[in-house]
Amino acid sequence: MTFGREELLAIEKLKRRVRQLESERSEPIAIVGAACRLPGCEDLAQLWQLLDRGGDAITDLHGSAGAPVWCGYIDSLESFDAEFFRMSPREVVRMDARQRLVLEASWEALEHAGIPAPALEGARVGVYVGASGISALADGDAGAHDITGTLAAVIAGRVSYFLGLRGPCMSIDTACSSSLVALHVACKALRTGECSVALAGGVGVLGRSRREGESWLAVGHFAQGGRCRPFDAAADGIVGSDGVAMVVLKRLSAAVHDGDHILALIRGSAINHDGRAQGLTVPSGIAQEDVIRRALAEARVEPHSVEYIECHGTGTPLGDPIEVQALGAVLAEGREADRPAWIGSIKSNLGHTDAAAGIVGLTKVVLALMHERIPRNIHFDTPSPHIAWDELPVTVVAQDMPWPRNGVRRIAGVSSFGISGTNAHVVIEEAPVAPAAQPAAERAAELVVISGRTAAALEATAGRLQRHVAEHAEQALGDVAYSLATSRTHHEHRVALAVGTREELVAALAAVSRGERPAGSARGQVTRGKTAWLFSGQGSQVVGMGRELAEAWPVFGAALDAATDALDAHLELPLRTVMWGEGTAAANLLSQTAYTQPALFAVEIALAALWQSWGVEPDVMLGHSIGELSAAYVAGVFSLEDAARLVAARGRLMQALPGGGAMWSIGAAESEVAAAVAGDADAVSIGAINGPASVVISGDEDAVARIAGQFAALGARTRRLEVSHAFHSARMDAMLEAFAAVAATVSYRAPERLLVSNVSGAPAGAEVATAAYWVRHVRAAVRFADGVKALAAAGVTRYLELGPRPTLAGLVPGCLGPEAAPVVLASLRPERGEPASILEAL
Numbered sequence: 001m002t003f004g005r006e007e008l009l010a011i012e013k014l015k016r017r018v019r020q021l022e023s024e025r026s027e028p029i030a031i032v033g034a035a036c037r038l039p040g041c042e043d044l045a046q047l048w049q050l051l052d053r054g055g056d057a058i059t060d061l062h063g064s065a066g067a068p069v070w071c072g073y074i075d076s077l078e079s080f081d082a083e084f085f086r087m088s089p090r091e092v093v094r095m096d097a098r099q100r101l102v103l104e105a106s107w108e109a110l111e112h113a114g115i116p117a118p119a120l121e122g123a124r125v126g127v128y129v130g131a132s133g134i135s136a137l138a139d140g141d142a143g144a145h146d147i148t149g150t151l152a153a154v155i156a157g158r159v160s161y162f163l164g165l166r167g168p169c170m171s172i173d174t175a176c177s178s179s180l181v182a183l184h185v186a187c188k189a190l191r192t193g194e195c196s197v198a199l200a201g202g203v204g205v206l207g208r209s210r211r212e213g214e215s216w217l218a219v220g221h222f223a224q225g226g227r228c229r230p231f232d233a234a235a236d237g238i239v240g241s242d243g244v245a246m247v248v249l250k251r252l253s254a255a256v257h258d259g260d261h262i263l264a265l266i267r268g269s270a271i272n273h274d275g276r277a278q279g280l281t282v283p284s285g286i287a288q289e290d291v292i293r294r295a296l297a298e299a300r301v302e303p304h305s306v307e308y309i310e311c312h313g314t315g316t317p318l319g320d321p322i323e324v325q326a327l328g329a330v331l332a333e334g335r336e337a338d339r340p341a342w343i344g345s346i347k348s349n350l351g352h353t354d355a356a357a358g359i360v361g362l363t364k365v366v367l368a369l370m371h372e373r374i375p376r377n378i379h380f381d382t383p384s385p386h387i388a389w390d391e392l393p394v395t396v397v398a399q400d401m402p403w404p405r406n407g408v409r410r411i412a413g414v415s416s417f418g419i420s421g422t423n424a425h426v427v428i429e430e431a432p433v434a435p436a437a438q439p440a441a442e443r444a445a446e447l448v449v450i451s452g453r454t455a456a457a458l459e460a461t462a463g464r465l466q467r468h469v470a471e472h473a474e475q476a477l478g479d480v481a482y483s484l485a486t487s488r489t490h491h492e493h494r495v496a497l498a499v500g501t502r503e504e505l506v507a508a509l510a511a512v513s514r515g516e517r518p519a520g521s522a523r524g525q526v527t528r529g530k531t532a533w534l535f536s537g538q539g540s541q542v543v544g545m546g547r548e549l550a551e552a553w554p555v556f557g558a559a560l561d562a563a564t565d566a567l568d569a570h571l572e573l574p575l576r577t578v579m580w581g582e583g584t585a586a587a588n589l590l591s592q593t594a595y596t597q598p599a600l601f602a603v604e605i606a607l608a609a610l611w612q613s614w615g616v617e618p619d620v621m622l623g624h625s626i627g628e629l630s631a632a633y634v635a636g637v638f639s640l641e642d643a644a645r646l647v648a649a650r651g652r653l654m655q656a657l658p659g660g661g662a663m664w665s666i667g668a669a670e671s672e673v674a675a676a677v678a679g680d681a682d683a684v685s686i687g688a689i690n691g692p693a694s695v696v697i698s699g700d701e702d703a704v705a706r707i708a709g710q711f712a713a714l715g716a717r718t719r720r721l722e723v724s725h726a727f728h729s730a731r732m733d734a735m736l737e738a739f740a741a742v743a744a745t746v747s748y749r750a751p752e753r754l755l756v757s758n759v760s761g762a763p764a765g766a767e768v769a770t771a772a773y774w775v776r777h778v779r780a781a782v783r784f785a786d787g788v789k790a791l792a793a794a795g796v797t798r799y800l801e802l803g804p805r806p807t808l809a810g811l812v813p814g815c816l817g818p819e820a821a822p823v824v825l826a827s828l829r830p831e832r833g834e835p836a837s838i839l840e841a842l
Contacts, residue, residue, distance in 0.1 A: 026300060028429065029187045029266040030255035033113025033248035035105045036363055039072030039241050039350055043108070048367045050349060051375035052400075057350050058226060058239055070226025071206055072241025072351040080104070084453045085162055095148075098203040099158045101244040102129055106159045106199050113248040113260065114487030115197070116615065121164035126195035128186040129156040129246075130178025130202030131171045132355035159199060167195035173355070176312070177271075177418035178202050179245070180358030184269040184424055190251050201246035204354025223315065228352065230313035230345040231320055231396050233382040238314045243353030245363045252432075262431040264366045267411070268299025274421035281419050283319050288326035291423045292413065296330070299427035301411055304334035306341055306427075308374055308403070308412040309394075310361040313345025314352060315379075321386040323415065328392030340395040344377035358416030358424060365412045369430045374401040405430065443552045445500045445520075446481040450512075451491040458493040459513050466509035469502060477502050486615045495523040527823055529797030530619035533611075533634070534812075535604050535627030536803025537782070539721065541596050543586050545579060545804035546603045549610070559609035563602035566640050570648035575599060593724050597626045597651035600803065601643070604630035607802040620754040620763075620794055622787045624808055625688070625727065626650070628758050628777065635751035637768055642746040646774065649742040653735035654725055654778075661726025662701040664708035667693050667717035676707050687728035688782035689761075691814040696721065696782075698729035732778050739778060743771035754794065761786025763794070784808070788815035798823045 034044060040057035041047040050057060061069040080100045082092045092100070106127070110117055131152050148154050152171045160169040168189055172182045179202025186200035223229070223237040255262055272291045274284035296303055309331075312323055324343070331341045346364045353360050368374045377397050383389055403410060410430040417423045450465060452458030469480060477499070495512055498520040499505040511518040550557035564575040571594070578586070578595045579602075589595060604627065611617075623631035626647070633643045666673055670686070673695040677684045680703045687698030697704055704726070712718045725731065748769035757764040759776060761783030767773045788811070791799070799822055801809045809824045816822055 025191055026268075026298065027191060028252040029190055030250050030252045030260065030431075031247050031263045031266065031366060032250055032255050032260040033109045033111075033115065034245070034263060034363055034366060035108035035112055036243070036245040036360065037074055037076070037101055037105055038243045038245070038353070038360065039074060042076065044112070044363070044367065047363065048371060051346070051364060051367065052371075052373070054376055054378045054400075055349060056227070056378060058228075058241070060226075068226060070223070070239055072239065072243070072353070073206065074101075074242040077101070077205070077242065081453070081457070084457065096155065097205045098131055098244070099155050101205070101242075102131075102155050102201070102203050102246065103158055103162060105201065105203075105244045105246040106163075109199065109201075109246040109248050111488060114483065115248065116487065116489045117163055118489060120197065122166055123197070124167040124195050125160075125163070125165040126167040126186055126189050126198040126200075127156045127159045127165060127169045128182040128189075128198060128200040129159070129171050130173070130180070130182040130355040130359065131155045132173050132175045132178050132204065155203065167198070174422035174424075175418035175420040176352070176354060176357050177416040177420075177422050177424045178355035178358070179360075180269070180362070180414065180416040180424035180426055181271050181418075181422060183247070183249075183266070183359060183362070183426060184271050186249055187266055187269055190249060196250070196254065198249040199246055200249055201244065201359045202353075202356035203244040204356045205242050206240050206354075227379050228315040228345075228347045229379040230311065230315045230348050230377060231324065231343070231384055231387065232315070232380050233384050235315040235317055235320060235384060237316055238347065239351035241351035241353045243350065243356040243360050245356055245359040247359065247362070247366075261434070264369050264431050265429040267301060267427045267429045268295050268297070269424065269426040270294035270298060271422060271424045274423065277421065280421065283322045283417055284421075285322045285326040285329075287421075287423055288323060288415070288417065289329050291425045292326065292330045292415070295413070295425040295427050299429075301427055301429075302334055303331045304336070304339075305409075305411045306331055306413050307410055308342045308344070308365070308368070308397075310365050310412065310414045311343050311345045312357070312361075312415045312417045313343075313347055313377075315345070315347060317384075317386060319417075320384060323417070324387045324392060324394060327415075328388075328394050332393045335393050337393070340393045342374060342397050342401065343394050344374065344397040348378045348380070358414060358426075361416065362414045362426060362428065365414055365428050368403060369410060369412070369428070372402065372404045374403050376400050405433075443478065445498045446477050446505075447485070448481045448497045448499060448505055448508075449485050449490070449494065450509075451488075451494040453491045453493065455493050455515075457491070458495060459515055462495070462509045463513035466506055466513060469509065470506050473502070477505065480505070486613070490526075490615070492526050493524075494526060495521060497521045527797045530795045531616075531798040531800060532791045532796040533608070533618040533621045533631070534799055534801040534803075534808045535621065535623035535630040536600065536801060536805075536807050537624035537627045538593070538596055538600065538727070539723065540803045540805050540807045541590055541599055542804045543579070543581060543590055545599070546606065547580050549606075553610055553613075555613040556606045556610040560602055560606035562640060563605055563644070566644035567598045567602060567648055570645060570652070571595070571598060575602060579603075591724065592655055594648075594651045594655035597654075598644075598648050600626055601630050601633075601647045603804055604802050605633055605640075608634045611800070611802070616800075618753065618800075620756060620791055620796060622756040622784070622791060623758065624784055625758065625782050627803070627808075629774075630802070631755055632751065632768060635753040635755045636749055637751050637755075638746055638748055646743060646746055649739060650778065653739050654727070654732065657725055657731065657735055659725065660701055661699060661729065661731045662704045663687055663696055663698045663721040663723050663726055664704050665690075665694065665696050665717075665719045665721060666708060666711045668695060668711055669693055670695050673697060673711075676710065680707065682730065685729040686781045687726075689785045690782075690811050691785050694785070694811065694814065698726040699731060700726070728779065728781055730779075736775055736778060740771060740775045743774050746771065756787040756790045758782045758784065758787065762790050784811065785815045788812055792816055792820060792822075796822075798825070800825045 156171040174181045183200045186198040228239045229235040270291050274287045277284040412428045414426045497508045508518040579599050621631040683703040684699035688696040708718045755764045759780045812824045
């Protein structure tokens with residue numbers, strides 16, 4: 001059969017689509033964050049310390065009182081911060097401990113991933129939690145929270161509810177294999193697009209009564225000697241333990257795009273059931289072989305490539321031999337005789353964490369890959385005689401084993417088999433080599449920000465951070481500051497520290513932990529409400545503005561370079577030469593409107609980029625005259641190229657107008673000033689209303705001076721403004737037609753952020769996406785005072801000025817009155833061009 005050109009193109013298109021679908025179906029899943037709470041381990045660092053030293057976290061539940069009941073308990077099980085999770089003490093009392101643990105571990109995993117929780121609210125983020133068994137109702141009278149406190153489904157639901165997540169959410173119960181099954185389902189959901197980020201893990205909590213502990217011993221599957229001995233001749237059963245572990249997952253392509261720190265990759269996974277085995281609770285070697293083969297097939301990994309298997313490894317005389325036999329049967333394929341697969345089980349250190357067991361084992365593998373060392377399997381003295389060691393290509397890790405990167409991808413497997421018969425296996429690969437980090441610019445000081453829901457929580461956080469910084473000298477001060485500012489959720493109680501060295505930071509954090517306020521710091525409680533960005537207008541320019549910021553902060557420098565490059569195409573002299581010149585000549589050049597307005601625009605949008613890199617975003621924006629063009633660009637109204645053309649034309653055309661105009665500030669109400677200028681409407685206009693008693697008039701010099709003199713004679717405060725032209729007056733009319741022609745060449749879009757208009761003093765609508773608006777903007781009065789009132793009406797309580805020096809910040813309180821008490825900040829010091837109020841802003 002012969003195909004025509006169109007048919008061949010269609011076939012090639014279908015082939016590409018098939019390849020794309022196959023790639024999406026098999027795309028690796030990146031683990032970008034993790035957290036755990038386990039016996040003797042409050043976090044990942046403590047878990048690795050336990051494993052690395054060959055520690056045993058099993059203890060006697062009741063100490064020396066009576067016969068020992070050996071278990072692995074989480075000591076901090078009851079230390080739950082109800083206020084942090086916005087729950088009442090009454091509700092917490094009725095809540096299953098597993099819900100508390102999963103909430104805490106999920107939050108900590110997101111922090112470990114560097115994902116601020118507020119960034120996920122309303123997003124398609126999935127939550128998958130393995131949780132086995134039922135929870136008993138709390139003692140006492142029936143309560144309104146009994147059902148939600150004990151339903152297994154709510155273990156996952158609590159996380160989605162607290163974080164405001166809109167993706168899939170489910171608690172999964174397949175007994176001991178629950179958490180790996182949850183991980184498997186999460187990976188599938190990520191690959192099919194059901195969610196963009198997933199939290200996956202598991203939790204198990206033991207009962208605390210002596211009777212329950214003794215009942216476990218009576219079952220017969222529990223170790224009489226109180227130690228779990230996987231693969232050992234003395235193995236006689238499991239030891240029960242508490243445990244929770246959660247991981248944060250993304251598709252590899254998304255993790256790379258987002259610049260995440262990838263801990264390891266999930267290459268493939270599979271689940272199945274034993275079917276009709278010799279008994280409901282008897283493992284099936286055939287089923288275990290099958291689930292491992294299918295996981296490897298999905299991962300596209302050959303069996304001989306697997307170097308280590310974290311086994312289910314319960315330490316039972318029946319289960320271990322079946323598991324090792326099944327592993328050997330699969331991993332022998334293509335394997336050289338002198339390269340056995342290494343095996344181990346974290347249950348030798350921690351016991352069996354029930355539904356969390358699989359994810360806990362996976363966490364061990366991730367840590368081993370990161371530290372390039374496999375910890376030894378403890379309590380392994382004599383190999384089990386029930387396992388044919390000489391015939392199987394597997395070896396127990398009896399001593400710590402180096403596992404370095406060597407150019408060949410390191411592959412591991414994790415198995416988890418449920419007493420229900422449900423089996424799961426996951427194939428793990430080392431993380432891709434991270435690109436070399438660009439060296440950070442050295443700065444005289446760094447800003448370190450920490451927060452807490454309460455003052456006590458803030459001080460506790462400072463103490464933990466102080467210990468961390470003291471113990472990790474390899475972490476650069478700038479990296480610590482960056483991570484805290486951009487990858488942490490900022491709570492109500494905050495402190496910011498300006499420090500130049502690690503030693504200064506350690507000392508300052510220690511002081512904060514004691515409730516003190518060290519020098520060079522700001523501490524307070526954030527106000528409720530929204531944040532507005534104010535963009536300064538003409539008159540705020542300063543020679544040298546932004547130079548030190550560009551040297552110290554690459555984000556600012558890059559944004560400034562992009563802006564000045566776009567503007568230079570429309571200017572006679574390079575803008576940076578004008579901005580950073582020396583002496584009086586430079587000041588005179590920068591004061592020319594043709595350069596003033598482009599320079600202000602460049603500095604302001606670079607400041608916006610810098611604040612955004614620190615994780616600060618505006619809820620609403622307001623500019624003053626040329627500042628509104630900066631605000632509109634940040635709001636997405638036009639591209640940088642179009643904005644540069646519009647801004648440069650505005651300044652150039654205004655500069656070309658004849659002189660002879662003037663502007664005066666008058667301390668009087670708008671109505672009074674409007675009445676005074678009514679008789680000179682052709683010569684004088686109201687140029688700006690900056691407050692209830694702060695109005696600027698603009699126009700012909702003689703007429704403006706005369707009207708200002710009349711108000712001065714009545715006792716009003718008046719001041720002539722140092723300007724080159726009478727802006728926002730009839731003296732601008734001559735440039736409007738030429739400016740309209742330039743404005744017509746710009747592509748406009750509706751603002752992506754709330755923007756308040758100078759022209760109306762109200763939230764802007766579709767009109768800002770038209771050339772006519774920006775032409776009218778040149779001529780109309782700047783209704784800044786009305787704009788500030790509109791911000792307050794929108795819920796704004798914090799005002800941050802972005803400009804070379806504060807000119808608008810001082811006007812805000814007067815616009816709102818003393819009862820408003822707004823928080824007003826200016827972002828640069830005029831004399832140095834450096835952040836002045838970052839401490840208060842963050």
